[in-house]
Amino acid sequence: MVSAKRKRDGSAEDATPRKLRARAAIEDEENAPDVATPSRRSRGRQVVEEGTPRSILKKTRGVDEIDEATPKSNRKLLFATPSKSTKDETPNGTPTIVRNADRSARRKSNRKLLERTINGVESDDDVLDEDILAEQILSGDEDEDTQAEAEENQPEDTPLLDTPSKRGRGRPKGSRKPQKQRSPSPSQDLPPHEEYFWQNRPGGTKTSNNTLSSQTLLDHDEFFQAMQSYTDCHESEMEFLLELHGRAYDQWIFELEEGFNICLYGYGSKRTITERFTAHLYEHLTNQTPYKGSKKTPKIVVINAYNPGTALKEVLLTIASVTIPANLKLPNQPPALMLYLLDYLTENPPSRPVPIILNSIDSLYLRKPPAPVILASLAAHPSINLICTADTPNFPLLWDVGLRSQFKFLFHDATTFAPYDAEIDVVESVNELLGRSGRRVGGRDGVGFVLRSLPENARSLFRILVTEQLAIMDEDGGQTNQDDVTATPQSKNTAKRIVSEYTQGVEYRVLYHKAVEEFVCSSEVGFRTLLKEFHDHQMIESRKDALGTERLWVPFRQEELEGLVEDLSAELS
């Protein structure tokens, strides 16, 4: 049943019967040389290079393979257990081996070469999946194992050929038995490394082409509205976890007093913990010698490094503000400032170490080179107590042995399961994840609104950019619609597909020349000014590609862009 369905959507036209015929013919052909000569391999290659029957064979086999491969892509849910599908359709269970076979670089280069020749000859263009096709070519090319496999499978597959099974007996059996048992479905309890290789196998990522409609994702207002009415059913458990961590506060204070620094890790926002701990520490310190009975209050520096734009200088200045008298002039550069701060602390040690609460030490803003070094040297100073939290799982990789020993951390698991409310802007980061940052401006309407407030020139420039971008998208439209029958010849198609991942957007130069041609602007300065306006409203994005050319694009998807063009041209006319 499955296969029938597959065929229907795989190739809707009359291609199917013809292919079947072809396949039968080729199977004969493939078997014939097998019997005749033992030097199958070289011959096979020759044939391929000539681009004659072999290529057709590939194609037919391709259909076989595709038969297997397609259901995966058509599955609605990625997560349904895949074991079923393979069982009832593995007369030809080779693909794993085939895929395994083409890992080497040599084969890959071969593949490219072959692809070209074959694509040249082939006129028929209902090739469903390029990758798989390529793998076919390859499998025929060299691997004896695969051929053996294929042969072995054929008798089962096609009743026509039950006689040649004799040949099969002549081969050493041990070599192929285990291979045959291999199935393309993952077993349930793979060890982690096996699972990694399984999920990363070439051609293993078949996902559907479903997309989220732009209405499904919530914007900020909707999101907060939805979250307001939501209560977590684990509230009491989370509170219990917090309380559990709370019992360790005194221990942490003791550890700090003994000259260690503390690092909290684990899943969930640890802000609540640090907040409560800060209060506790404050309370503790007010009862200690330098503060007790005096009007002086303990100074605890709190740094929320997850906030965008956290700069080292600001951090250092805040620390300096509680340690160094205000009348001293501080150096300007962070490294010098840090040295000055440390020197000052060494020479005028405060009666108690200065506690620093640092939320998210592994935040994006503190990862860049000078930051960890400076933080480590700060933490190493005896007059500074650092309590920090780390959110990402691999944060220890930020520090080498030297830094790590400077930090003198004691680590505590502080899993809270609390949502990262302050750390993450949920809507924004999902949009970014899905490449829809255009939604920031408020979608199409927002862009329209901005454009209306801009001069005529800006609107024209934006229109040019959008049309150019659409043109580029159209050119490699095959990328999104793979079974697009009307697409350009495959050779071009594949070439573009490889490139297109890297060439999103319109080249800066190209756009500039277009703009000049259409009298939108007369100089590059003017052009820049116009672009800046777009940048400010986050209507366009830019980046340098691998070759160093700057590319610009409007962060919308195709439909929305088309809509935009309509709007714009409607306005212009």
Place this chain on the structure above:
Amino acid sequence: MEHQRCYIYSPLESEVRPSKRQRTNIVQPQNLLAERLQTFREAWSHQEKQIQTTLENADRTTQEKILDFIKVAAQPDPEDSTTIPTGLIIAGPSIASYGPYFERLGRRIKDGTDCAYLVLSSSESPNLKTLLKNLVQKATSRAAEDDDDELLPPGASSRNGPKLLNFDLGHLQGWQKRNRAQSIVIAIQDSEAFDSNVLVEMIDLFHSWLDRLPFVLLFGIATSAESFEDRLSGNSLRYLKGQKFDVTQSDEIIEKLFSATIASAHVSLRIGPNFSRRILDRQKDHVQNVQDFLDSLKYAYMAHFYANCTSIFLKDGISFTHSSPDAFEAVRNLPSFRRWVEDKLDSLETQEIRKLLDSDRYLFDKISQQLRSSQQVLSAINIAVAFLSNVRESLQITPSVPLSSLWIRAASGEMVESPLLRETMLSIKKIPSNKFLHLLSSLRNVQEDHFSLELDTYRTELEELVKNSTDSAPLRSQHDVRNDSLRTTVVAQKVLLSKHKAALSEQDKAYSELVGRFHDEIQDYFNTTFVDPQELFLSEILIYDPKLPHIEVFQPKPRFAIERALSTPHDYLGCNCCGSSGRDGEAALSATQPATALLYQLYLESGSLINVSDLWSAFNAIGGDEDSESKTMALFQRALAELKYLGLVKPSRKKVDHVAKMMWKGL
């Protein structure tokens, strides 16, 4: 407050009160905490002193050599002004200890000479310009506060000539003029990590300034001086006049520290064998860092005194009134107390047991008495280990086993009957007189009060024997192989091997008797001293052995913790709703789990590229709420954003609405 980047904490008025009440609640059961911590500080300060002296001794010789070298280099040498004096410090592979080492060195140099000391590390010197900028900055910023009376800003020399750029060594020259440092010592902390071009350029530049600035270079080298030379061009090598200094390697220092702290005879708190093995293995396999070793040790002390309320009895001169009933109750629950009482029960000392159970006073007396005797036993073990290690060393038994592993064996009670000890005893039996003499004199150093062997009598007797011996060859005991001969006889077509003792001379006989006595006595000594420390009464108070706190605090597995929290949230939450079904494997997915956990488990099942739309429908199908899709969507978005925040997914450009998987569980 959470959206402010940096601020100084100030409590809200409302927060102050409840937290106060909380505090008193928490402190109540720990009423002797302060005393225990005081005891900890005393115990640790004792250890710290040991550590400091050990470290200083380890460093001293090389550092003094370096210091002398710098002093000599600082004297202007009219004959040879074309080369930069250079110290090559072979500091070994433990990069982590470089920082502290150069810091100590710097302190010594500053104290001992009139030189400026500047450290450069690879991370702040990616190219020559930055290197120089840092150098100038480090030198002049320090000067700025040294010379408060001098009103000139650091860049003052610019007034006389063109304005200098901030990486011009002219700044350094101006600074040098004002401070009149004898020489400028520049330590290149991790020379291997520097780009060799930067090094070459730096040396060339320094050389060209040598007539104005008295540079001395120190290179920290992890590999070897030869490979350092290979990295420099011949030209710049000619500018250097090098001298090599070998630093004590960290594993040697660790071994020394081990015998000074853990295996020392006079410590109040002992460390158990499991824990010691753990931190030594960590040293060997992962970190090679003296500081880390010390931290682990300190944390063990901290943990013992903080968490174990019976540790109060380790306090010097503790009186009954100072201890609390809780502590006695805790002692009565110790396994070693139970064992002890059971033994007493077997010998029918019921009165005694009753008293122990009823009277805190009586128990207190017993505890202090027993603690003292147990301490002595433990000290005796440590001395015996030192003795054994000394014996092995002077007998040159191969393979040489470090003291730490001997100690661990002894501390876990495996020493008696161990092949190691038997081997040692056998070689004592065979010892020739010259080695025996050597052994006896070397053992003198170990001799302490608990040691009952009368080495001196052996010594005099031995000397007597040697004097009487006419032969120049050393005396041999009867077990010496050289006194055995093998005889092969053929009897009835069978080869018979038989051993024959050579006839012993009178002196040899006497010597054999002496050695035999010595051997037996040592054997006795070892057998009585090497008891299993875990069997001792109150060993829980005297010995700290749990590994777990150490592992958790020093070797965390943050990734594992997060993966576990997300894949089996029940482990952390302990809730009723999403628990137990997860035990039998696959049925773990349930709608009540936190959204991120749910999404993470779906994420685990997918391939390296994930279609978000499909992910959403799967999520909706499992955790969906029929009433409001927007709520489910909000949760989904939040979960997805969290996965991104944790670095589990990243945007993919391969396909629309797809994300790339970044982490595989359990790897």
